[in-house]
Amino acid sequence: EVQKKNGIASIDPLPSWSDGAAKKAIINYVKMVTDTAGGNFIPVPDRIATFDNDGTLWSEKPIYFQFFFALDRLKVIAADHPEWKNKQPYKAVLDNDMSTLMKQGEKGLLQIVMATHAGISTDEFESIVKQWLSTAKHPTKGRRYTELVYQPMIELIRYLQANQFKTFIVSGGGIEFMRPWVEQVYGIPKDQVVGSSVKTVFDYNNGHPVLKRLAAVDFIDDKEGKPVGINKFIGRKPVFACGNSDGDLQMLQWTASNSLKNLELYIHHTDSTREWSYDRQSAIGTLDKGLDEAQAKNWLLVDMKNDWKIIYPYEK
Amino acid sequence: EVQKKNGIASIDPLPSWSDGAAKKAIINYVKMVTDTAGGNFIPVPDRIATFDNDGTLWSEKPIYFQFFFALDRLKVIAADHPEWKNKQPYKAVLDNDMSTLMKQGEKGLLQIVMATHAGISTDEFESIVKQWLSTAKHPTKGRRYTELVYQPMIELIRYLQANQFKTFIVSGGGIEFMRPWVEQVYGIPKDQVVGSSVKTVFDYNNGHPVLKRLAAVDFIDDKEGKPVGINKFIGRKPVFACGNSDGDLQMLQWTASNSLKNLELYIHHTDSTREWSYDRQSAIGTLDKGLDEAQAKNWLLVDMKNDWKIIYPYEK
Ligand SMILES: [Ca+2]
Ligand SMILES: [Ca+2]
Known part of the structure; x- marks a missing residue:
C-alpha cells in the first residue's frame, strides 16, 4: 500500500494492520526512538526486540x-x-x-x-x-503448521529490522524445534532464538563428532525463566517485547523496567472466526494476570479481530 | 597499507600480519568461500566464525x-x-x-x-x-587490561565481518565478565558472546526487577563444553574457529567436521620478548594435545613472533 504524506509517496510498513490505535502506537514508538533529534532516541545496539512464539507469532490451538x-x-x-x-x-x-x-x-x-x-x-x-x-497438517485448519503464522507479526518484525532493531524469539518452546524453520519463515537468524532446551553432550565419535540430546531438562524459558534467558543469550534488556500469555509477564515487566523508552505488547486472541478466542480461562495460552497488568500499566493490547486485516499469509 | 594488484590499489585487510603462509592462508580461505562462482562458496547465514578469548584475543599471563x-x-x-x-x-x-x-x-x-x-x-x-x-593495570606490562588485546586479531575479526561472517566469542571466561567491554574493544555485539556463567534468578523486587547472580555454576564453556555452548547459543556449526589451547580442541574438531569449507587456527605463543612464550608445559593456556592434532590435521598454526608485526594496538 502506498500512502501520500506531504505529497511524497510512502509505503505502509504494516499493511495487514487496520488503521487504529495499535498500529499508530507502534509506528509512533519506532519513529520516536529512531529520531536522533528527539529526547527518546535509542542507539542501535540497544534496539533489542523480543517476541514470544506460540500464540504470538503463530497459532497454538487446540494444543501447542x-x-x-x-x-x-x-x-x-x-x-x-x-x-x-x-x-x-x-x-x-x-x-x-x-x-x-x-x-x-x-x-x-x-x-x-x-x-x-x-x-x-x-x-x-x-x-x-x-x-x-x-x-504434517493442522487437524482443523488443514494447513501446514508453518502456514499458520501471523502475517501482521511478520510485517512487524520486518518493520523493526528495517529500523535497525535486532529481533529475537524468546519462547517456552524448544529452541531446537524452532531453529530449523524460523529463519526462513520469520527472517530471524538461528542464533537469535532463545528457548527451552535439553542437555547435550559432545561425542568425538572417532572423528565424526556429534552432539547427543539427553533426556534431561537444561533450561525452561518460561515465566521467570524469560528474563533469565534474555540475559543469558542476549545480555541486554529489551526495549520492545511482545507476548500473549501470563508466561510472558516477567519478560514484559523486565522490558518495562528499561530506562530507555520501551514498548510492551500483548496479543489478545479475540477472533473466534478466523483464529481462536481465549484469554483468562484457557488452559493453553492463559492470559489472566497479564491482562490485568496490561490494563493497569497501559501496555498495548492488540485485538486480533479488530487490529488485524488478515491473520495468516495465505489470506492475502 | 595500500597494495597494487592489476594496477588497482587495494587496502591490505590485515596490515599487522607479516606477509607469510598464515596471512596467505586466511586471505585465500575468505576469497574462496565468498566467491559465488567457485565450488566452495558459503551462503552468508552459514558464515559463522568463533574465537576463544584468553590467549586468543588478549593475553592471559601470568594468570587469566x-x-x-x-x-x-x-x-x-x-x-x-x-x-x-x-x-x-x-x-x-x-x-x-x-x-x-x-x-x-x-x-x-x-x-x-x-x-x-x-x-x-x-x-x-x-x-x-x-x-x-x-x-586496574597489568602487574608487569603496566597497561590497562583492555590495552592488552591483539591488534592482528582485531584486524582479522574486522576482515571476516567485512566479508559477512558473523563473529562470536566462545570463551571459558565469564560471559558477564566479557560483555561489558567486548563490543567496544573487539566490535563483537554482547549477544554474540558465549561463555561460562553462574545461575541467575528473576526477582520482581516491587516493580524494580533485578536478576540476582547465585553462587552456583550454570555452564562451563570449556573443552567439550565449547561445542555444546556453540550449539546452544549459535545453533549452527562454525566454518571458522580460532583458539590457543587444549580447551579449544573440541571447538576446532567440531568446526573441522563441517561439510562446508572450513578453517581451524591455533594461536601459538612464541614471542617471549613482546608477549609470552609457552605451550605444552604451561599451567595456563596449555597447548599440548591441540598442537599434535593441529600438526596431524594441517590446521593453521599462527606463530605470534613471526606472523605478527605488532602484538598490541599501542605499538602502532
Ligand atoms: Ca505464548
Ligand atoms: Ca584460551
Missing part, C-alpha cells in the same frame, strides 16, 4: 504445535518400543485417547517430550523436525 | 585477567568479611600469598570466584567490571 509433533513422533518410533502398548502415558497417545493422556499430568507430558526429543543427535533432530513440518 | 579481577574484588569486599582474615582460601589472597593460594586447588579457586562474582545483581556486576577495567 510442538506437542502435535511429539505425538506424531511417538507413533513413528513406537515400533521400537512394543512395551508402550500397555504403558502410560504412551498407551494413551497410541490409542489417540486424549482424555486419558491429559490425566497423566505434567510428568506424563514430560515423559512424552523426552521420549520424542532425546536420545538422538542434534543433526538427526533437526532433520526430523524439518521432515515433519514438510508433511 | 579475570582472576586478577577476582583477587582485587576480594580485597575490596573483605571489609564486610572479617572472618576471611583467618580462613583459607581468602586469607592467602588478603596476604598476597600466591604460593598458599595455589595449594587451595580448584575448590579454593571456585570459592574465590563465587565470593566475588555472585550475591549481587547482573547490573551491579556489570558496573563493578567496568569500574575495575577503567582503573
Whole structure:
C-alpha cells in the first residue's frame, strides 16, 4: 500500500494492520526512538526486540504445535518400543485417547517430550523436525503448521529490522524445534532464538563428532525463566517485547523496567472466526494476570479481530 | 597499507600480519568461500566464525585477567568479611600469598570466584567490571587490561565481518565478565558472546526487577563444553574457529567436521620478548594435545613472533 504524506509517496510498513490505535502506537514508538533529534532516541545496539512464539507469532490451538509433533513422533518410533502398548502415558497417545493422556499430568507430558526429543543427535533432530513440518497438517485448519503464522507479526518484525532493531524469539518452546524453520519463515537468524532446551553432550565419535540430546531438562524459558534467558543469550534488556500469555509477564515487566523508552505488547486472541478466542480461562495460552497488568500499566493490547486485516499469509 | 594488484590499489585487510603462509592462508580461505562462482562458496547465514578469548584475543599471563579481577574484588569486599582474615582460601589472597593460594586447588579457586562474582545483581556486576577495567593495570606490562588485546586479531575479526561472517566469542571466561567491554574493544555485539556463567534468578523486587547472580555454576564453556555452548547459543556449526589451547580442541574438531569449507587456527605463543612464550608445559593456556592434532590435521598454526608485526594496538 502506498500512502501520500506531504505529497511524497510512502509505503505502509504494516499493511495487514487496520488503521487504529495499535498500529499508530507502534509506528509512533519506532519513529520516536529512531529520531536522533528527539529526547527518546535509542542507539542501535540497544534496539533489542523480543517476541514470544506460540500464540504470538503463530497459532497454538487446540494444543501447542510442538506437542502435535511429539505425538506424531511417538507413533513413528513406537515400533521400537512394543512395551508402550500397555504403558502410560504412551498407551494413551497410541490409542489417540486424549482424555486419558491429559490425566497423566505434567510428568506424563514430560515423559512424552523426552521420549520424542532425546536420545538422538542434534543433526538427526533437526532433520526430523524439518521432515515433519514438510508433511504434517493442522487437524482443523488443514494447513501446514508453518502456514499458520501471523502475517501482521511478520510485517512487524520486518518493520523493526528495517529500523535497525535486532529481533529475537524468546519462547517456552524448544529452541531446537524452532531453529530449523524460523529463519526462513520469520527472517530471524538461528542464533537469535532463545528457548527451552535439553542437555547435550559432545561425542568425538572417532572423528565424526556429534552432539547427543539427553533426556534431561537444561533450561525452561518460561515465566521467570524469560528474563533469565534474555540475559543469558542476549545480555541486554529489551526495549520492545511482545507476548500473549501470563508466561510472558516477567519478560514484559523486565522490558518495562528499561530506562530507555520501551514498548510492551500483548496479543489478545479475540477472533473466534478466523483464529481462536481465549484469554483468562484457557488452559493453553492463559492470559489472566497479564491482562490485568496490561490494563493497569497501559501496555498495548492488540485485538486480533479488530487490529488485524488478515491473520495468516495465505489470506492475502 | 595500500597494495597494487592489476594496477588497482587495494587496502591490505590485515596490515599487522607479516606477509607469510598464515596471512596467505586466511586471505585465500575468505576469497574462496565468498566467491559465488567457485565450488566452495558459503551462503552468508552459514558464515559463522568463533574465537576463544584468553590467549586468543588478549593475553592471559601470568594468570587469566579475570582472576586478577577476582583477587582485587576480594580485597575490596573483605571489609564486610572479617572472618576471611583467618580462613583459607581468602586469607592467602588478603596476604598476597600466591604460593598458599595455589595449594587451595580448584575448590579454593571456585570459592574465590563465587565470593566475588555472585550475591549481587547482573547490573551491579556489570558496573563493578567496568569500574575495575577503567582503573586496574597489568602487574608487569603496566597497561590497562583492555590495552592488552591483539591488534592482528582485531584486524582479522574486522576482515571476516567485512566479508559477512558473523563473529562470536566462545570463551571459558565469564560471559558477564566479557560483555561489558567486548563490543567496544573487539566490535563483537554482547549477544554474540558465549561463555561460562553462574545461575541467575528473576526477582520482581516491587516493580524494580533485578536478576540476582547465585553462587552456583550454570555452564562451563570449556573443552567439550565449547561445542555444546556453540550449539546452544549459535545453533549452527562454525566454518571458522580460532583458539590457543587444549580447551579449544573440541571447538576446532567440531568446526573441522563441517561439510562446508572450513578453517581451524591455533594461536601459538612464541614471542617471549613482546608477549609470552609457552605451550605444552604451561599451567595456563596449555597447548599440548591441540598442537599434535593441529600438526596431524594441517590446521593453521599462527606463530605470534613471526606472523605478527605488532602484538598490541599501542605499538602502532
Ligand atoms: Ca505464548
Ligand atoms: Ca584460551
